[in-house]
Amino acid sequence: xxxxxxxxxxxxxxxxxxxxxxxERIRLKLHLSICNNCKNCDNNLKLMRQINExxxxxxxxxxxxxxxxxxxxxxxxxxDTKA
Amino acid sequence: MNNxxxxxxxxKEHGDYLYRYAMSRLHNEELAQDMLQETLLAGWKGYDKFAxxxxxxxxxxxxxxxxxxxxxxxxxxxxxxxxxVESDPTSAFFNANGSWSEAPNAWKENPEDLCKxxxxxxxxxxxxxxxxxxxxxxFRMRDIVGEDTPTVCKCCDITSTHLHVLLHRARLTLRKCxxxxxxxxxxxx
Numbered sequence: 001x002x003x004x005x006x007x008x009x010x011x012x013x014x015x016x017x018x019x020x021x022x023x024e025r026i027r028l029k030l031h032l033s034i035c036n037n038c039k040n041c042d043n044n045l046k047l048m049r050q051i052n053e054x055x056x057x058x059x060x061x062x063x064x065x066x067x068x069x070x071x072x073x074x075x076x077x078x079x080d081t082k083a
Numbered sequence: 084m085n086n087x088x089x090x091x092x093x094x095k096e097h098g099d100y101l102y103r104y105a106m107s108r109l110h111n112e113e114l115a116q117d118m119l120q121e122t123l124l125a126g127w128k129g130y131d132k133f134a135x136x137x138x139x140x141x142x143x144x145x146x147x148x149x150x151x152x153x154x155x156x157x158x159x160x161x162x163x164x165x166x167x168v169e170s171d172p173t174s175a176f177f178n179a180n181g182s183w184s185e186a187p188n189a190w191k192e193n194p195e196d197l198c199k200x201x202x203x204x205x206x207x208x209x210x211x212x213x214x215x216x217x218x219x220x221x222f223r224m225r226d227i228v229g230e231d232t233p234t235v236c237k238c239c240d241i242t243s244t245h246l247h248v249l250l251h252r253a254r255l256t257l258r259k260c261x262x263x264x265x266x267x268x269x270x271x272x
Binding site: 036045060 | 089091094102108116119120123124127180187188189190195198226229243246247251254255258261
């Protein structure tokens with residue numbers, strides 16, 4: 001199929017943002033089953049997505065505002081809400 | 084101070100939550116603090132618009148989201164990336180017959196380790212900051228901030244098809260950049 005890998009990479013990217021149509025899913029699946037390069041690309045894109053998701057969820061689960069930051073924020077709010 | 088409808092009370096009750104939310108998207112303490120401050124203030128000024136249909140926390144997160152998006156937009160514009168042409172780089176990754184000009188390889192590292200790796204963060208940020216303006220904006224909104232596609236389309240005033248095109252370009256370019264500066268390079272260098 002002409003432009004198969006280019007098109008497959010587009011479908012792989014799109015699948016991160018919208019549900020693919022049945023026909024698109026079949027085409028992508030078929031292509032990935034015979035093309036190692038595209039399988040790698042698909043996995044790479046999924047990994048990038050996963051890392052960004054994890055960074056949002058995990059990374060800062062433990063942090064809190066410091067006393068100093070709280071003090072600064074309360075002061076800033078005071079001066080702005082009274083202005 | 085006992086009135087739950089004032090920014091000081093919100094800061095006490097939701098400050099840490101909002102701060103974490105901002106940090107996980109901006110990765111910068113000072114900036115996250117500024118965004119939090121602006122959010123609490125905007126909430127206070129616009130409190131009459133809060134209809135009480137959602138919790139106050141959800142409402143404040145909504146304000147914070149917009150503040151972050153506004154910030155990202157301003158920041159990227161300010162860098163004047165216009166010269167980086169919004170041409171289609173994806174064609175450069177493929178031969179005329181549509182096969183890969185440079186075969187992608189498998190990435191072995193696992194995401195849990197990578198997302199905790201400071202050095203990887205820096206590499207990722209570097210690669211993102213090299214993207215042209217529009218691609219960078221939509222990629223940051225969609226994959227870093229985690230907005231849904233209708234919100235990104237609305238914020239950037241583009242159709243969903245255009246969004247898919249831009250994200251495809253951004254992701255393939257990033258994939259290549261990360262491959263070159265991280266995965267092929269080896270983790271410890």
